[in-house]
Amino acid sequence: MAKGHRSTTSQRKESRKNEIQYIKELETRTQEFDLKNNKTNFFRDLPISNATLKGLQEASFIKLTEIQKDSIPVSLKGDDVLGAAKTGSGKTLAFLVPILEKLYRERWTEFDGLGALVISPTRELAMQIYEVLTKIGAHTTFSAGLVIGGKDVKFELERISRINILIGTPGRILQHMDQAVGLNTNNLQMLVLDEADRCLDMGFKKTLDAIVGNLPPSRQTLLFSATQSQSLADLARLSLTNYKTVGNSEAKNGTNGLENEISTPETLQQCYIEVELAEKLDTLFSFIKTHLKNKMIVFLSSSKQVHFVYETFRKLQPGISLMHLHGRQKQKARTETLDKFSRAQQVCLIATDVVARGIDFPAVDWVIQVDCPEDVDTYIHRVGRCARYGKEGKSLIMLTTQEQEGFLKRLKSKNIEPNKLTIKQSKKKSIRQQLQSLLFQDPELKYLGQKAFISYIRSIYIQKDKEVFKFDEIPTEEFANSLGLPGAPKIKIKGMKAIERAKTLKNSSRQLLSLSKVEDDGETLKEEPKKVRTKYDKMFERKNQTILSEHYMTVTKAAADENEDEDFMVIKRHGHQLDEKDLPELIAPTSRRAQRKALSKKASLSSKNNPSKMVFDDDGNAHPIYELEDEEDFEKRGSAQRQKKEFLSKESATMAEVDTEDKNLAKQKKQEKKRRQLELMRREMEASMAEEHSEDDNIGEPVAYVGTGHLSDDMDEDNYESDNDPHPRKRQRVDYKHDSESHTDTNDIIEVEEPQTLEDLESLTSRLISN
Numbered sequence: 001m002a003k004g005h006r007s008t009t010s011q012r013k014e015s016r017k018n019e020i021q022y023i024k025e026l027e028t029r030t031q032e033f034d035l036k037n038n039k040t041n042f043f044r045d046l047p048i049s050n051a052t053l054k055g056l057q058e059a060s061f062i063k064l065t066e067i068q069k070d071s072i073p074v075s076l077k078g079d080d081v082l083g084a085a086k087t088g089s090g091k092t093l094a095f096l097v098p099i100l101e102k103l104y105r106e107r108w109t110e111f112d113g114l115g116a117l118v119i120s121p122t123r124e125l126a127m128q129i130y131e132v133l134t135k136i137g138a139h140t141t142f143s144a145g146l147v148i149g150g151k152d153v154k155f156e157l158e159r160i161s162r163i164n165i166l167i168g169t170p171g172r173i174l175q176h177m178d179q180a181v182g183l184n185t186n187n188l189q190m191l192v193l194d195e196a197d198r199c200l201d202m203g204f205k206k207t208l209d210a211i212v213g214n215l216p217p218s219r220q221t222l223l224f225s226a227t228q229s230q231s232l233a234d235l236a237r238l239s240l241t242n243y244k245t246v247g248n249s250e251a252k253n254g255t256n257g258l259e260n261e262i263s264t265p266e267t268l269q270q271c272y273i274e275v276e277l278a279e280k281l282d283t284l285f286s287f288i289k290t291h292l293k294n295k296m297i298v299f300l301s302s303s304k305q306v307h308f309v310y311e312t313f314r315k316l317q318p319g320i321s322l323m324h325l326h327g328r329q330k331q332k333a334r335t336e337t338l339d340k341f342s343r344a345q346q347v348c349l350i351a352t353d354v355v356a357r358g359i360d361f362p363a364v365d366w367v368i369q370v371d372c373p374e375d376v377d378t379y380i381h382r383v384g385r386c387a388r389y390g391k392e393g394k395s396l397i398m399l400t401t402q403e404q405e406g407f408l409k410r411l412k413s414k415n416i417e418p419n420k421l422t423i424k425q426s427k428k429k430s431i432r433q434q435l436q437s438l439l440f441q442d443p444e445l446k447y448l449g450q451k452a453f454i455s456y457i458r459s460i461y462i463q464k465d466k467e468v469f470k471f472d473e474i475p476t477e478e479f480a481n482s483l484g485l486p487g488a489p490k491i492k493i494k495g496m497k498a499i500e501r502a503k504t505l506k507n508s509s510r511q512l513l514s515l516s517k518v519e520d521d522g523e524t525l526k527e528e529p530k531k532v533r534t535k536y537d538k539m540f541e542r543k544n545q546t547i548l549s550e551h552y553m554t555v556t557k558a559a560a561d562e563n564e565d566e567d568f569m570v571i572k573r574h575g576h577q578l579d580e581k582d583l584p585e586l587i588a589p590t591s592r593r594a595q596r597k598a599l600s601k602k603a604s605l606s607s608k609n610n611p612s613k614m615v616f617d618d619d620g621n622a623h624p625i626y627e628l629e630d631e632e633d634f635e636k637r638g639s640a641q642r643q644k645k646e647f648l649s650k651e652s653a654t655m656a657e658v659d660t661e662d663k664n665l666a667k668q669k670k671q672e673k674k675r676r677q678l679e680l681m682r683r684e685m686e687a688s689m690a691e692e693h694s695e696d697d698n699i700g701e702p703v704a705y706v707g708t709g710h711l712s713d714d715m716d717e718d719n720y721e722s723d724n725d726p727h728p729r730k731r732q733r734v735d736y737k738h739d740s741e742s743h744t745d746t747n748d749i750i751e752v753e754e755p756q757t758l759e760d761l762e763s764l765t766s767r768l769i770s771n
């Protein structure tokens with residue numbers, strides 16, 4: 001709104017009237033849209049609002065991709081959609097545009113609560129979707145929120161009730177649904193499940209069922225993925241109603257055709273090499289050395305392997321910037337790496353499957369799969385990190401002699417036939433000796449090597465596809481040597497029970513796996529013949545057990561958060577409901593008094609079975625935790641009467657402080673209640689205004705003022721603003737004239753900086769909400 005300019009009630013009525021008229025026109029155009037003869041190539045030809053179109057154009061999205069052309073009109077018509085399209089084909093916009101349009105047409109405001117929910121399997125993907133949303137939604141004022149694990153739940157709790165579009169990971173969304181009173185899904189208009197099959201693979205089926213069960217059946221649901229599986233088809237049947245399949249032709253033929261989908265981009269050159277397990281690191285290092293001017297992603301199957309390869313290759317200095325990313329890193333480190341890798345041009349990112357799906361890195365030249373993926377879908381998603389949006393890209397997979405036949409057969413069943421490459425022996429460089437000497441000099445590296453070895457063996461053991469992954473044929477000794485280890489770390493079998501347990505774990509949740517720490521315990525899967533222990537073995541075994549692990553955490557700055565996400569292992573799992581139980585409670589005690597009560601309860605519980613807990617002094621003598629003080633010492637501090645008085649006055653000061661806090665809290669609650677009542681009043685007023693307005697013929701500029709997100713501001717909507725108002729209201733103005741001209745007053749624009757980090761995103765969220 002221009003300075004000094006004040007719109008009158010009649011102008012506002014007029015603008016509302018025009019907006020309603022404009023929405024009606026959009027609806028008519030949408031319903032008349034001929035899906036069969038769809039020749040639309042540009043966003044501007046779609047029946048979408050100027051606000052969304054402007055956001056798209058400013059983000060340089062002009063021409064539609066195939067999936068967008070096919071699916072957006074169907075979604076705009078209100079149908080449920082099962083969208084199947086290759087990696088990098090633009091599925092994100094295919095669901096974000098309909099979300100913005102749906103809420104626009106419903107004239108959604110912050111008071112209407114949650115209007116759309118987007119579920120993504122990983123935090124990184126959720127963040128990326130959020131970023132795209134903030135770009136294309138820059139000219140709407142819907143509030144958007146990101147709820148992902150590994151973040152401050154309190155921060156999320158405070159804001160969640162005011163969010164219109166929520167993007168998040170399944171576990172965290174369900175947690176908010178269960179525990180956050182502010183999250184009201186009764187009005188939800190649209191649900192999007194992105195990479196839904198991955199959510200299922202990760203064992204989130206029950207979580208998804210629970211989320212879907214909490215949502216109103218009248219909602220519209222969109223389900224997108226680059227790969228299709230039977231489980232996806234099942235999910236589609238359960239969560240979609242009368243849905244239309246769009247995208248790849250096989251998908252259109254119905255669910256039976258889903259399994260035979262080809263999902264790799266034409267611009268992707270795919271190849272494979274046959275390489276022995278013990279040669280893989282040499283081959284990888286040589287590859288990197290000969291592709292220094294490239295941007296590449298190297299996939300390994302576990303975070304321990306990623307960590308080991310990253311730490312050792314860093315020391316060997318191949319001549320390219322190295323980065324690493326896995327699920328055991330802290331969220332901050334993960335976000336920073338994603339950001340740096342996206343911006344870099346010549347760089348090698350060593351990663352687990354945490355970045356295999358959905359993440360849109362610009363201009364990746366190569367995807368190298370050192371470890372064979374668990375299935376073809378994972379292969380498709382990994383290679384899909386390059387050759388995106390019509391760009392060129394290359395992929396290379398290393399297959400061992402044992403894996404080769406089986407995996408090529410699996411690929412062929414999905415019409416993927418990579419070309420065989422052979423390695424020029426002259427270009428191959430062996431790093432084995434360098435690794436051995438590095439590990440010899442540095443016990444931390446040796447420890448990492450051992451962990452990497454165990455986690456690889458374990459990853460093969462728990463694979464389901466026994467035709468590809470042949471556990472019994474792993475050349476353990478050679479593999480250990482190739483990592484620079486003096487011999488294969490000992491793997492003990494703790495009887496058949498251990499094996500059974502490991503097998504059960506294969507199908508357990510990630511949390512359960514991390515809790516049981518099979519590999520960390522050194523518990524194991526295969527018996528090795530007894531061998532002569534050298535002094536180095538002894539040293540390693542000794543250091544490795546306890547001291548080293550601690551030391552390693554600090555010295556190598558592993559920053560691995562064991563309680564955080566387990567790495568996104570490529571193994572399909574079931575029954576994630578366990579995760580939810582293990583998640584921390586969202587509702588913390590609200591007052592200090594409640595906190596104390598909780599603490600004392602905890603203390604009394606802990607002492608219940610251990611009433612005589614002892615502490616040991618420096619000489620090793622046991623003492624009860626609380627001992628009576630020596631009388632002389634006591635008297636030195638003054639008379640008993642005085643000490644009692646001091647104690648009482650200190651305690652009453654604390655009590656007074658706590659009381660003030662409690663009173664403040666009660667006050668806040670009262671204010672919140674009042675806010676809700678005002679909100680209700682406002683909506684009633686709006687309803688009666690709308691009626692009035694339908695009969696009003698006042699003319700005025702066709703401009704829609706969209707809610708600012710602040711109740712007090714919006715309450716002023718029907719009152720005049722004072723020219724002297726020290727805090728003039730910030731508004732975003734959206735021109736909804738159908739021509740291309742838009743009159744945006746720069747004074748009224750809320751500036752949104754491009755988010756760089758997770759923190760930026762969070763602050764952006766709160767700004768979108770509070771501006």
Ligand SMILES: Nc1ncnc2c1ncn2[C@@H]1O[C@H](COP(=O)(O)OP(=O)(O)OP(=O)(O)O)[C@@H](O)[C@H]1O
Nearest residue numbers: 061063064065087088089090091092226358360389
């Ligand atoms: N209409 C468009 N015009 C220009 N660029 C586009 C368009 N649509 C998408 N893109 C770009 O194409 C790239 C891939 O898009 P997106 O990440 O949505 O693909 P995807 O199909 O979701 O891939 P994946 O299956 O790997 O998740 C992104 O960089 C995006 O900015």
